[in-house]
Amino acid sequence: xxxxxxxxxxxxxxxxxxxxxxxxxxxxxxxxxxxxxxxxxxxxxxxxxxxxxxxxxxxxxxxxxxxxxxxxxxxxxxxxxxxxxxxxxxxxxxxxxxxxxxxxxxxxxxxx
Numbered sequence: 001x002x003x004x005x006x007x008x009x010x011x012x013x014x015x016x017x018x019x020x021x022x023x024x025x026x027x028x029x030x031x032x033x034x035x036x037x038x039x040x041x042x043x044x045x046x047x048x049x050x051x052x053x054x055x056x057x058x059x060x061x062x063x064x065x066x067x068x069x070x071x072x073x074x075x076x077x078x079x080x081x082x083x084x085x086x087x088x089x090x091x092x093x094x095x096x097x098x099x100x101x102x103x104x105x106x107x108x109x110x111x112x
Contacts, residue, residue: 013084016060021045022053026076029063033075 016022021043028039036054040047054074057063061080065072 011059011061013060013062013080016056016062017084019053019056021049022057025050025053025057026062026081029074029076033073035068035071035073037071039074 017026024043025039028034028042036047036050039054040050043050045053054063054065058065058074061083062077063074063080064077065074067073
């Protein structure tokens with residue numbers, strides 16, 4: 001995948017959340033804002049790795065960052081997570097509608 005393809009993948013929140021380390025970072029940030037150092041202290045990865053994961057999560061719209069003195073504080077971006085949830089709810093709603101339709105069809109066939 002070329003640079004352009006990598007940028008698209010990084011901007012896709014589903015691709016970003018596909019990495020276990022990034023999911024763990026999002027879980028930690030859901031508990032409260034943190035700096036790279038604070039995240040690295042509780043994760044089994046280096047500070048540079050945490051920074052790279054945060055860069056991907058930010059590009060995907062899942063985290064936001066604000067300066068605080070010399071540190072950068074990261075937090076979950078509620079709008080980004082809401083967009084993921086809305087998409088997942090759409091998948092779930094369609095799956096449930098299909099299930100109900102199949103169940104009704106099966107019931108009608110058995111009654112005939």
